[in-house]
Amino acid sequence: MVDWLIHLAALFAGVAFLLALTRFIKGPSAADRVVAFDVLTIISITGIVLAALTEGRGIYLDVALVYALLSFLGVIVVARYLEGGF
Amino acid sequence: MTMLLDIIGGLLLVAGTAFLLFGGLGLVRMPDVFNRIQAGTKATTLGTLLTLAGATCLQPAWGVKLLLIGLFLLFTNPLSSQVLARAAHRSGAGKSEKTSIDRLEEDQRKKP
Amino acid sequence: METSDKAESGAHNQVILFTTLFLFWIMLNGTLAADTLLIGALASLSIALLLPNGLSFFTELQDTPQALVAGVRYYGYFFKELVRSNIKLTAIVLTRDLPIQPGIVKVRTKLKSRMGRLMLANSITLTPGTLTVELDGEWLYVHWVTVESTDIDAATAKIVSGFERYLEVMYG
Numbered sequence: 001m002v003d004w005l006i007h008l009a010a011l012f013a014g015v016a017f018l019l020a021l022t023r024f025i026k027g028p029s030a031a032d033r034v035v036a037f038d039v040l041t042i043i044s045i046t047g048i049v050l051a052a053l054t055e056g057r058g059i060y061l062d063v064a065l066v067y068a069l070l071s072f073l074g075v076i077v078v079a080r081y082l083e084g085g086f
Numbered sequence: 087m088t089m090l091l092d093i094i095g096g097l098l099l100v101a102g103t104a105f106l107l108f109g110g111l112g113l114v115r116m117p118d119v120f121n122r123i124q125a126g127t128k129a130t131t132l133g134t135l136l137t138l139a140g141a142t143c144l145q146p147a148w149g150v151k152l153l154l155i156g157l158f159l160l161f162t163n164p165l166s167s168q169v170l171a172r173a174a175h176r177s178g179a180g181k182s183e184k185t186s187i188d189r190l191e192e193d194q195r196k197k198p
Numbered sequence: 199m200e201t202s203d204k205a206e207s208g209a210h211n212q213v214i215l216f217t218t219l220f221l222f223w224i225m226l227n228g229t230l231a232a233d234t235l236l237i238g239a240l241a242s243l244s245i246a247l248l249l250p251n252g253l254s255f256f257t258e259l260q261d262t263p264q265a266l267v268a269g270v271r272y273y274g275y276f277f278k279e280l281v282r283s284n285i286k287l288t289a290i291v292l293t294r295d296l297p298i299q300p301g302i303v304k305v306r307t308k309l310k311s312r313m314g315r316l317m318l319a320n321s322i323t324l325t326p327g328t329l330t331v332e333l334d335g336e337w338l339y340v341h342w343v344t345v346e347s348t349d350i351d352a353a354t355a356k357i358v359s360g361f362e363r364y365l366e367v368m369y370g
Contacts, residue, residue, distance in 0.1 A: 002144065005096030009137070012103035019110030023122070031119045031174035035126050038166060039113055042130040042159070043106055046137045049152075050099070053141055061151045065226075068158055075166040079173035105284055112291040120341045121300055124329050125287055131324055132284045154225050164323035164330075165316075171331045171341065175302075187301035187348050190332055190339040 003054075010050050017043045034078050041071035095143030102136030105129045117182035119174045127167035134159055214256050216246035259313070265368045272364035276321060279360070283326040290343065301345040302331060305338050305354040308362060314369030321361045328357055 020043060024036035045064045052060035109129025116122045138156045142149045175190060223238035224230070259265065290297060309315050319330040319338065327343035340357055347353050 002092045002096045005093075005100055009096075009099040009103040009140075012100065012107045016103065016106040016110035019107070019114050020126075023113045029119060029174075029179055031170065031177065031179050032122060034170055035119065035122050036113060038170070039109060039126045039130055042134055042163070043110070045155070045159075046103060046106060046134055049137060049141050049155075052148075053099075053144055056145075058145070058148050058151070061148060061155065065151070065155050065158065068155060068162070072162040072166055076169055079166075079169045082173040082177045084177070105288070108284075108288045108291055112287060115291055115296060117296070117298075118300070120302075120329060120331070121298060121343060124327065124341070124343055125291060127329070128280070128283050128287055128324060132280055150225055150228055154222070161320070164320040167323055168319060168330045171329055175331050182298075182300060185300050185302075187303065187345060189304040189348075190302050193304070193339075 006050060006053055010047070013043055013046050013050065017047070030078075030082060034075060034082070038071065038075050041067065041074075091143050095140045098136050098140030098143060100140075102133045102138075102140060105133035105136065109133060118185070119179045120171060121182065123167050123171050123174075127163055131159065131163045211251060212246045212249070215249060216242050218256060219245055259369060260367070262367075268364045268367035272361070272368060275360065275364065276324070279321075279325040283324065286326045287343075297344070299344050300342065301348070302339055302341050303345060303348055303353045303357075304350055305340055305358050306336055306350060307338060307354075307358055308336075309365055309369065311369040314365050317369065318358065318361055318365055321365075322357060325357075325360075 017040065020036050020039040024033055024040060027033055045068055048060050048064040048067065052058060052064075106129060109126055112125025112129060113122050116125050135156055138152045142152050181188070219242035220238055223242060224235070227234050227238070307315060307318055309318055315333065319333055322328050322330050322338070322340060329341040330338055331341050332339040338358070340353070342353075342357075346356060
């Protein structure tokens with residue numbers, strides 16, 4: 001039962017990932033792509049947590065945390081670049 | 087008891103990822119970058135928080151670390167959206183033709 | 199921005215930043231072993247010394263019982279609004295003709311502290327149909343998916359007041 005629910009959740013996350021990827025490819029502006037990238041990262045974090053659950057390995061959570069940290073910094077840096085000033 | 091907690095956890099996971107799905111759909115359907123940020127940021131924040139809560143139900147031993155990820159996302163997710171929205175506005179991103187008013191642009195024009 | 203003594207509030211903020219970082223470190227490691235604590239303390243100390251204006255969750259938080267009560271009620275209200283905002287957005291996204299009427303309105307906040315304003319901006323971003331675009335002193339520019347009012351006072355009442363009454367007690 002629970003395994004089945006985790007797999008359903010993984011399916012939802014996968015479809016969400018594909019939808020966000022569509023926006024990432026279509027753009028049209030750089031800002032649109034960064035929004036899509038931000039959403040893609042967060043969906044990936046959910047994916048990592050789901051992987052940690054199915055594999056039963058808590059060490060993956062550290063990966064998720066560092067990923068969240070790096071994505072936040074990445075979005076801030078790209079946003080500063082779009083504003084045209086560092 | 088554990089069985090019940092497991093099922094609640096599984097349902098929370100499904101609910102959380104369902105919100106991610108609607109967020110992704112919003113990202114595709116919304117007409118301009120600001121509305122896309124709105125759809126993206128709200129759905130992903132609640133979606134991940136629910137997923138993390140579900141994972142805590144399934145693996146209570148991971149609670150502290152999951153809480154840490156949750157707190158971090160709760161604080162940085164809206165922040166990066168705001169910075170991005172500001173950058174989009176400053177770089178003159180196109181707005182949907184449905185947009186009725188833009189006080190920020192009006193005020194910026196007034197300033198020299 | 200602040201009227202209080204700059205140097206004193208700087209040192210105070212550094213102590214708060216150190217405490218936040220150290221707590222974060224302990225939670226991250228999940229252990230109280232002496233060597234782990236020592237490394238964490240050294241790292242937190244050097245970061246706090248490098249950032250004289252460091253901002254943390256606890257910066258400018260009032261230490262009164264009322265602030266604690268307001269904090270708990272703030273989070274209750276916040277999660278209620280977060281769920282409501284997601285349901286509203288889901289409904290919009292699932293409607294065929296996309297019923298939106300977006301616009302950017304201007305609102306004003308009574309909050310004085312940096313952290314209070316930051317928390318307010320974050321809260322606005324996560325609540326039904328609103329997104330903070332620009333902060334300019336006491337003025338906030340908010341993108342609204344369905345503009346209900348373009349008047350400053352009416353928009354402030356609709357967007358800001360709900361959170362402000364709690365944040366005012368928490369951060370001043």
